[in-house]
Amino acid sequence: MDYAIKDIDLAPGGRHRxxxxxxxMPVLESIGDMFEAEKPFDGLRVGGCMxxxxxxxxxxxxxxxxxxxxxxxxxxPLSTQDDVAAALVSHYxxxxxxxxxxxxxxxxxxxxxxxxHKPHIVMDDGADVATALHRDRRELLDNLxxxxxxxxxxVIRLRALxxxxxxxxxxxxxxxxxxxxxxxxxxxxxQSTLDGIIRATNxxxxxxxxxxxxxxxxxxxxxxxxxxxxxxVIVTEVNPLKALEAVMDGFRVMPMAEAAKLGDIFxxxxxxxxxxxxxHMEDMKDGALLANSGHFDVEINIAALAEKCGEPQQVRPSxxxxxxxxxxxxxxxxxxxxxxxxxAEGHPASVMDMSFAGQAMxxxxxxxxxxxxxxxVHTMPVELDMDISSRKLQAxxxxxxxxxxxxxxxxxxxxxxx
Ligand code: ADE
Numbered sequence: 001m002d003y004a005i006k007d008i009d010l011a012p013g014g015r016h017r018x019x020x021x022x023x024x025m026p027v028l029e030s031i032g033d034m035f036e037a038e039k040p041f042d043g044l045r046v047g048g049c050m051x052x053x054x055x056x057x058x059x060x061x062x063x064x065x066x067x068x069x070x071x072x073x074x075x076x077p078l079s080t081q082d083d084v085a086a087a088l089v090s091h092y093x094x095x096x097x098x099x100x101x102x103x104x105x106x107x108x109x110x111x112x113x114x115x116x117h118k119p120h121i122v123m124d125d126g127a128d129v130a131t132a133l134h135r136d137r138r139e140l141l142d143n144l145x146x147x148x149x150x151x152x153x154x155v156i157r158l159r160a161l162x163x164x165x166x167x168x169x170x171x172x173x174x175x176x177x178x179x180x181x182x183x184x185x186x187x188x189x190x191q192s193t194l195d196g197i198i199r200a201t202n203x204x205x206x207x208x209x210x211x212x213x214x215x216x217x218x219x220x221x222x223x224x225x226x227x228x229x230x231x232x233v234i235v236t237e238v239n240p241l242k243a244l245e246a247v248m249d250g251f252r253v254m255p256m257a258e259a260a261k262l263g264d265i266f267x268x269x270x271x272x273x274x275x276x277x278x279x280h281m282e283d284m285k286d287g288a289l290l291a292n293s294g295h296f297d298v299e300i301n302i303a304a305l306a307e308k309c310g311e312p313q314q315v316r317p318s319x320x321x322x323x324x325x326x327x328x329x330x331x332x333x334x335x336x337x338x339x340x341x342x343x344a345e346g347h348p349a350s351v352m353d354m355s356f357a358g359q360a361m362x363x364x365x366x367x368x369x370x371x372x373x374x375x376x377v378h379t380m381p382v383e384l385d386m387d388i389s390s391r392k393l394q395a396x397x398x399x400x401x402x403x404x405x406x407x408x409x410x411x412x413x414x415x416x417x418x
Pocket of ligand 1: 349
């Protein structure tokens, strides 16, 4: 079997951690049981480019139980858990191409290794596979049933491709499912981002001024959790509606140019470029911490910082310290890559359970409907969100009410009023 991982001897530890995560993923497990009985992927190859974590590993196993031949590469150079990569190869015979710390050239080499297996379904996390397929590997397009996309950033890129009329296969935007972004982006990013910042620095968050770039689902999760830890939180936004929501949620809102002078900790999760630019960093306090939880490492202008300050000092495993000519120091966490995966373990399994239930069901939908789906970016039907929510509640042992016939009738009528 062809694969590229750091160390196969790490497999036993990786398998224990996969099982640990699996205990928090009952919805995915129940879908895996259904896949095992129905074998929706018999004869199909699924190629994933995702964060190689315990949670992703359990998704790959669920697809394999459904009859798929599965291949996996990493969607980020710093997020790979090498023990998990080893466990997938050693215990599940799933070819994995991922080593934590791999460089950009290796990233593309490994993605192409997955594509060389000629997948029928691709699972993207950031749309890098889609870009490769449309630009460099067009010979594989005919073979494709379709793809899925995990992130907001990836969905934005894919919609841009579709808007230009150039999308060559149907994509299910798993991110846009309510059971994904309302939970994974908010509670997952919220908790795991603080986890990453704390693991990287061992800083106390209470009493610190914590600046959050953006007030989308990810950023608001971080802002809310940081407030819960006792930080004094400032939000910056470009969208007036979201800014207003942040104000009414009780946050201070101001332009980044003002927030830059006040913050101790800065976190961006906007999906846009240079949210923390050099002129902001020039205004920040000595010792400020900067981190990113957006998909790509473009949100902090590290290139401009490096040009001004020269090489950084590695002062802790996930902290690079840049010194300005006047002696002021700025700390960049996790090289500006997704801090929750670079310095911690990503979103907890319990929330990935719902995201990956969506991924699994989206893949089944593509397998069941080959050739019948338009080449567009599709959202998942709301019934699927209801099904995933019901399964999650059931697994949590929580019952809810059902409408009485009288209530149902009332909600479907228009006669009764004042
Ligand atoms: N994205 C964020 N957290 C993740 C996790 N734990 N596994 C896979 N992808 C993720």
